[in-house]
Amino acid sequence: MTTVEEHLLPSAEPVCLIDQNGVPHDHPSYRLPTKEALLDGYTQLIRGRRFNDQASALVRQGRLAVYPSSFGQEACQLAATMVLREGDWLFPTYRDSVSIMSRGVDPIETLTLLRGDWHSGYDPYEHKVAPQATPLATQLPHAVGVAHAARLKGEDTVVMALVGDGGTSEGDFHEALNFAAVFQAPVVFFIQNNEYAISVPLARQSAAPSLAHKGIGYGVPGERADGNDLAGLLAVLGQAVNNARAGEGPQLIEAHTYRVQAHTNADDASRYRQDDEVTPWLDRDPIERLTTYLEQQGWLNDDIRATAEAGAVQVAAQLRDGLMPEPEVDPADLFAHLYAGETQQLREQSAFLRDELAREEA
């Protein structure tokens, strides 16, 4: 018989089903995903890694204003969407481009915000992906609202709400968890703890035993997983989504991972951490360990490798082709989409700009 508190507490250790050497481990509560799921995950990991590499290269070439890379966190990015159904929603942050792409959003549209020609490049309703949030944790109350509305309408939607370790310090994180718990909203709050909020390490962010422990204060069950183990993440997030869909209310999952690269290209990570801290994390790479496991199982044949590589090549080419040309911007866009109707003031300002541009051309 477990007490309420025990039910809410995360596992003593992060759930890990395939360790950093590619060795599988039994777990009392979670089972290894199927061969098909892991092979699909492998293909997506290869593609996600290439997306990160290519986007970083495009920043160096001046094609993107900035790119917050999720290099090393690809397992989190992909597991978050692999466990969702078509009708479910994803609420991403600025670092979650790979998640957004894996949800089906066109890779170029995924990067529109970071290229700088519009604030959000995709239609949120098409793949049920909210606009990327730059202010931390502010998207979490929205996720609760979408989930609560779905419940009122009798839909069995689940909302996957992403947040980083830094975001858990924001008031909106706490308000969202509390609201979701009180209203029993089907939201999976998924913390990608990558140990750094720009330069501030986790120890300066929280004194809690783990970020998953924060759920207990709100009556939200917490769980934690090895954030570089796709198998463990699929099992834990899959279970959380099932629980939320079954009416058990919100769930809080923390993935322990690491931001291998700097916050963005504008950040100098050497000012706040040493290489010897980074190096061990390279041995825990999510792609390496899954590859080792799949090879040992004899599941990884040349066909699958070729398919994965082709997907990676395709996404890289797509990014280069789509982002190399300078985007065409229309100054009239400045005044579009402020309101459903026009206002006299914006009409006047729009006309002013038009005249000014016409005079420049003449």
Add this chain to the structure above:
Amino acid sequence: MTHVKISMAQALNQALRDAMTADESVVMFGEDVGALGGVFRITDGLTAEFGDKRCFDTPLAEAGIVGMAVGMAMNGMRPVVEMQFDAFGYPAFEQVVSHVAKMRNRTRGRVQLPMVIRIPYGGGIGGVEHHSDSSESYFAHTPGLTVVTPATVADAYGLLRRAIEFPDPVVFMEPKKLYWAKEEVDLTESQPGIGTAVVRRDGADATLIAYGPALPVALEAAEVAAAEGRQLTVVDLRSVVPFDDETVCAAVRRTGRAVVVAEASGFASVSSEIVARVTEKCFHSLAAPVRRVTAFDIPFPPPKLEKYQLPSVDRILDAVDDLQWEDS
């Protein structure tokens, strides 16, 4: 339809009731809006009538309330939320500015947020600290928001119905000093829409421009001025954003003199904006600089001192006297 004598609070309550009856996607939530019916009773009886899924209490957290409304509006509902008191809305400010105001724009019009944020505002009820702020300028400064404030019972009903039907988010400022003011009104009578100012009184000598809690004071001042021989036009803004330049400027051009009356502090405020607009657009019709009667630039004072802060009939008449009359 017959005219009934009701208060602004009752008119707002009726507007919510009628909106919820007309459209099932309208939901009302906030702090104490359920069983209690709101601290000002604006939501009185709604939970009993529509159930606790349509009108419900939330945890005490304004950012959470507004943030949840964003998500509900994204998912097909029309949330109406209450901020209880002006200054209690500040924790939700980031949600309002960063998300409510920008969602349509950042998604190229794909995500609309038909939601209403009701904020009881202003002084004059003897409230203690943090219960009497005039916060409209913060919202008016933010592109993407629509900001309206009724000053009459009929407008309280009409503007709230319009705000709930509106496709964009509306910050609905309720002058709490006027909650208990009663008028004989026919609620079915249609009122001008959002974005339209209304001339409440006609006079050829000068124009008073006012909104919300300042309107009755301006009307009273016009009454006194008439007895003293000066005929004042009184324009009720009704809608701060969008701003009705046409009605305001037509009145100012006709009278050649203007005083803006507002309860908020004057510095960098809605009243400053009105003076700037009127000066830019009507300069050649003006016989005198546009004057303002506003609160001092201080935090809203304790209740025993608020009478010195609020615009008064005397201050308005003094400002009118100061408009460089040839005969004086």
